[in-house]
Amino acid sequence: MLEKTNVKTLDKVVVRFSGDSGDGMQLAGNIFSNVSAGMGNQISTFPDYPAEIRAPQGTLSGVSGFQVHIGRGVHTPGDKADVLVSMNPAALKQNVKFLKQGGVAIVDIDCFKKSDLDKALYKTDDPYKEIGLTSEVVEVPISSMVKNALADSGLDLKSIMRCKNMFALGLICWLFDRPLDNAKHLLQNKFAKKPAIFEANAKVMQAGYDYGHNIHASVSTYRIESDNIKPGHYTDVNGNTATAWGLIMASEKSGLPLFLGSYPITPATDILHELAKRKDLGVKAIQMEDEIAGVCSAIGASFAGNLAVTSTSGPGIALKSEGIGLAVIAELPLVVIDVQRGGPSTGLPTKTEQTDLMQALYGRNGESPVAVVAAASPADCFDMAFEAGRIAIEHMTPVILLTDGFIGNGSTAWRIPEADEYPTIKPNFVNKEMLEKGWKPYMRNEETKVRYWAIPGTEGFAHRLGGLEKDNVTSAISTDPINHEKMVYIRKEKIENIAKDIAPLSILGDESAETLLIGWGGTFGHLYSAVEELNAEGKKVAFAHFRHINPLPANTKDILHKYKNIVVAELNTGQFADYLQAKNPNILIQRINKIQGQPFQVQEIKDKLTKIMEG
Amino acid sequence: MEDKKYSAADYKSDQYVRWCPGCGDHAILAVLHKAMAEVGVAPHNTAVISGIGCSSRLPYYMNTYGFHTIHGRAAAIATGFKVANPNMTVWQISGDGDGLAIGGNHFIHAVRRNIDLNMLLLNNKIYGLTKGQYSPTSDRGFVSKSSPYGTTEDPFIPAELVFGARGNFFARSIDVDLATSQEVMVAAARHRGASVVELLQNCVIFNNGIHNYITDKEFRADRTIHLRHGEKMIFGKENNKGLVQDGFGLKAIEIGKDGYTIDNVLVHDAHCKSNFLHQQLAMMDGYSLPLAVGVIRDVEALVYNEEVEKQVAAVKAKKGFSSLRDMILAGETWEVK
Numbered sequence: 001m002l003e004k005t006n007v008k009t010l011d012k013v014v015v016r017f018s019g020d021s022g023d024g025m026q027l028a029g030n031i032f033s034n035v036s037a038g039m040g041n042q043i044s045t046f047p048d049y050p051a052e053i054r055a056p057q058g059t060l061s062g063v064s065g066f067q068v069h070i071g072r073g074v075h076t077p078g079d080k081a082d083v084l085v086s087m088n089p090a091a092l093k094q095n096v097k098f099l100k101q102g103g104v105a106i107v108d109i110d111c112f113k114k115s116d117l118d119k120a121l122y123k124t125d126d127p128y129k130e131i132g133l134t135s136e137v138v139e140v141p142i143s144s145m146v147k148n149a150l151a152d153s154g155l156d157l158k159s160i161m162r163c164k165n166m167f168a169l170g171l172i173c174w175l176f177d178r179p180l181d182n183a184k185h186l187l188q189n190k191f192a193k194k195p196a197i198f199e200a201n202a203k204v205m206q207a208g209y210d211y212g213h214n215i216h217a218s219v220s221t222y223r224i225e226s227d228n229i230k231p232g233h234y235t236d237v238n239g240n241t242a243t244a245w246g247l248i249m250a251s252e253k254s255g256l257p258l259f260l261g262s263y264p265i266t267p268a269t270d271i272l273h274e275l276a277k278r279k280d281l282g283v284k285a286i287q288m289e290d291e292i293a294g295v296c297s298a299i300g301a302s303f304a305g306n307l308a309v310t311s312t313s314g315p316g317i318a319l320k321s322e323g324i325g326l327a328v329i330a331e332l333p334l335v336v337i338d339v340q341r342g343g344p345s346t347g348l349p350t351k352t353e354q355t356d357l358m359q360a361l362y363g364r365n366g367e368s369p370v371a372v373v374a375a376a377s378p379a380d381c382f383d384m385a386f387e388a389g390r391i392a393i394e395h396m397t398p399v400i401l402l403t404d405g406f407i408g409n410g411s412t413a414w415r416i417p418e419a420d421e422y423p424t425i426k427p428n429f430v431n432k433e434m435l436e437k438g439w440k441p442y443m444r445n446e447e448t449k450v451r452y453w454a455i456p457g458t459e460g461f462a463h464r465l466g467g468l469e470k471d472n473v474t475s476a477i478s479t480d481p482i483n484h485e486k487m488v489y490i491r492k493e494k495i496e497n498i499a500k501d502i503a504p505l506s507i508l509g510d511e512s513a514e515t516l517l518i519g520w521g522g523t524f525g526h527l528y529s530a531v532e533e534l535n536a537e538g539k540k541v542a543f544a545h546f547r548h549i550n551p552l553p554a555n556t557k558d559i560l561h562k563y564k565n566i567v568v569a570e571l572n573t574g575q576f577a578d579y580l581q582a583k584n585p586n587i588l589i590q591r592i593n594k595i596q597g598q599p600f601q602v603q604e605i606k607d608k609l610t611k612i613m614e615g
Numbered sequence: 616m617e618d619k620k621y622s623a624a625d626y627k628s629d630q631y632v633r634w635c636p637g638c639g640d641h642a643i644l645a646v647l648h649k650a651m652a653e654v655g656v657a658p659h660n661t662a663v664i665s666g667i668g669c670s671s672r673l674p675y676y677m678n679t680y681g682f683h684t685i686h687g688r689a690a691a692i693a694t695g696f697k698v699a700n701p702n703m704t705v706w707q708i709s710g711d712g713d714g715l716a717i718g719g720n721h722f723i724h725a726v727r728r729n730i731d732l733n734m735l736l737l738n739n740k741i742y743g744l745t746k747g748q749y750s751p752t753s754d755r756g757f758v759s760k761s762s763p764y765g766t767t768e769d770p771f772i773p774a775e776l777v778f779g780a781r782g783n784f785f786a787r788s789i790d791v792d793l794a795t796s797q798e799v800m801v802a803a804a805r806h807r808g809a810s811v812v813e814l815l816q817n818c819v820i821f822n823n824g825i826h827n828y829i830t831d832k833e834f835r836a837d838r839t840i841h842l843r844h845g846e847k848m849i850f851g852k853e854n855n856k857g858l859v860q861d862g863f864g865l866k867a868i869e870i871g872k873d874g875y876t877i878d879n880v881l882v883h884d885a886h887c888k889s890n891f892l893h894q895q896l897a898m899m900d901g902y903s904l905p906l907a908v909g910v911i912r913d914v915e916a917l918v919y920n921e922e923v924e925k926q927v928a929a930v931k932a933k934k935g936f937s938s939l940r941d942m943i944l945a946g947e948t949w950e951v952k
Contacts, residue, residue: 301700
């Protein structure tokens with residue numbers, strides 16, 4: 001029968017799994033993306049979960065989604081889904097807006113009884129019409145088929161129903177021609193200690209696959225193109241884990257032990273989770289009593305000679321501000337990670353934004369410049385965490401690394417680097433000869449303005465640091481007005497000098513265009529996809545994406561002057577645009593902004609940019 | 616501990632000491648230099664970490680590694696320092712405002728974790744550096760610039776906080792009692808874990824004489840009791856008074872009076888795991904019962920930074936990796952050729 005199946009070839013495809021937050025949609029999505037990555041597809045995933053831990057079953061507030069984008073030239077989890085799996089009417093209602101025109105919805109029809117529709121607040125008995133669903137709907141009796149498949153399993157009904165996600169996964173694997181062997185292998189690892197549960201899930205997955213096979217006449221199956229990707233070992237990594245690993249790499253390359261002082265906060269907690277596990281690599285990650293203690297313990301660890309890090313989100317940065325100022329004046333290396341979320345105040349904890357830029361740049365008392373860097377994608381979190389560690393250590397300064405909920409939770413296939421792909425990090429340590437020349441704690445490299453670092457326990461170098469203004473050489477308390485001004489400029493120049501030590505800004509897209517799209521941080525994938533598509537359509541656009549925010553790359557001004565139209569797109573009301581504008585008053589900077597707690601969509605960038613280009 | 620012998624002068628920096636003449640901090644600083652010499656850890660293996668306030672200026676007067684940090688955060692900074700570099704001996708200095716008001720959270724959690732810090736709490740019951748506001752240890756009704764009609768709140772009793780946070784070491788001394796101060800500082804340094812030493816200290820400008828009732832030479836022997844582990848709880852000018860158990864509480868008696876003999880007088884057990892009696896001793900205020908100085912509680916318990924080290928070593932021994940790459944490769948990966 002298989003030969004009759006209509007097989008379409010696609011560059012890429014987006015699948016969105018949706019259900020109750022307890023339905024295991026994330027596991028199904030993860031297995032699907034990992035299996036696809038193993039077949040040579042690029043992958044990008046994003047979970048969309050509710051703020052509530054476990055809202056009442058079947059209700060709108062309990063819906064959880066997981067979107068997977070696989071194929072060739074994949075930079076984002078995709079704007080809209082080609083296939084939407086909805087395990088109940090609430091999930092369908094919440095997610096129908098993410099289904100492409102002409103896409104396919106797969107629903108568990110067993111969960112579309114009157115009582116189910118009521119729970120999801122449907123007013124009519126025609127749910128599809130009511131929510132404006134015009135695409136093809138494949139109604140699959142998932143619950144009853146799972147029940148039948150596991151009738152003899154000896155499992156109770158609750159455990160049986162928890163296997164529903166694997167039926168959906170099996171069906172999707174059939175649809176996109178993914179053999180089940182790898183999926184089963186991943187499942188086996190997941191349930192290594194529960195063989196009975198593994199058996200049940202594997203059986204249901206096979207049943208879902210077979211079901212697809214048997215109904216093939218009604219839908220097409222697809223073949224997804226794979227990419228020519230660099231040889232090596234790959235793993236699936238999300239941005240938060242990549243951040244943790246990048247810090248470990250910075251620890252390995254600097255020879256400094258890694259210390260994390262942190263406090264749980266959405267969406268940054270996974271960094272703490274990962275580093276807490278990494279005692280197997282000697283990492284000390286401790287959960288402190290509050291955000292302030294998180295940064296303060298890190299400052300203590302930095303003074304003690306570790307690569308010290310604190311991780312948080314926007315509200316935590318607010319609490320850590322005074323501590324960061326202490327590290328500024330004490331001139332100690334410190335990495336502060338802000339996984340940005342919607343604000344102000346508690347705001348939208350599980351949603352993404354780029355609204356902490358000004359806080360990172362200026363959110364401290366006094367003149368207290370710090371280096372600010374931003375990661376562009378889940379994989380780039382590794383590189384920028386490493387970069388933040390490198391700058392902090394080599395320039396004796398706090399560095400704020402901005403990521404966000406979107407790239408922090410989003411995942412991608414990532415090639416595991418060899419250690420020699422990253423440079424050695426050289427701490428600016430004191431040496432014995434300096435003692436003979438009359439070493440003082442605030443003596444510094446005259447070119448870089450970086451002071452020399454004496455680690456406690458080193459004989460001859462005992463010294464005192466503190467938050468009071470210091471003499472620019474001896475570090476004794478000084479209230480001398482001239483010295484204060486001098487110190488303000490030393491701290492400023494020290495940060496500005498970092499520009500000589502970072503990569504120049506590069507231009508992507510069509511360099512010869514008149515319009516330059518500018519982005520920074522976690523929006524890279526959407527902006528780059530939009531630029532690629534516009535250029536393919538013959539609309540010329542160049543693209544510059546900033547990962548170094550303070551200082552900016554040295555060639556920034558030159559690049560800005562080359563283009564007629566400069567457009568900054570960001571997920572806030574224009575913070576980076578204002579920052580660039582202030583530094584380049586003679587250039588008109590146009591803006592594309594979105595503040596909805598959601599990432600950009602490629603299409604909206606294309607539409608808005610086209611409008612600007614067409615004047 | 617180390618081969619070289621150090622003297623008090625080795626711990627003293629060349630900085631001019633800027634506290635007011637007559638401030639109790641001078642005596643405490645001098646005693647700390649001596650106590651450090653007695654303990655014998657080299658200056659470069661010693662760190663002194665403080666918050667903000669008059670007493671928190673102390674690190675500048677030490678020839679050790681030192682860090683004068685931000686208001687209230689000394690305990691948190693010292694915690695990170697000790698975990699990161701457990702070979703250093705760490706002293707953490709705070710006043711009553713720094714340690715118990717703005718830094719109260721860090722104080723109780725450092726004590727609860729039992730991290731190996733020697734925590735000196737200089738208690739003058741006033742904010743001195745901001746020129747005279749009431750502190751969390753000021754008595755109810757205390758009149759200050761920020762409480763012109765008297766405070767309407769009860770104070771913390773530092774010992775009670777320490778026991779509430781399950782502390783394992785608490786000692787007390789008075790700034791003018793140099794010998795006892797040195798004794799308790801040395802005991803604090805030798806105790807593994809969080810050691811809290813409350814030092815009743817006089818602010819000569821804004822709260823002069825606040826501890827006079829206790830420190831007055833004429834009455835000190837009757838209003839204080841020096842507790843020593845294994846010794847009878849005896850006090851008084853004539854050494855003829857003692858503490859006895861009285862139901863669930865304590866009672867001061869005169870030996871040879873009302874049928875009490877020396878045999879009735881309690882023997883101090885600083886190492887007793889239960890803190891029931893320690894707490895009662897620490898809560899004595901000098902009025903109906905004498906204020907206790909000396910080491911009141913000194914109990915061995917698991918030490919936070921040591922447990923962190925042990926856990927790292929155990930995990931590494933069981934499934935340690937030589938590099939990040941090895942660790943990642945041991946997980947879920949695939950190869951592209």
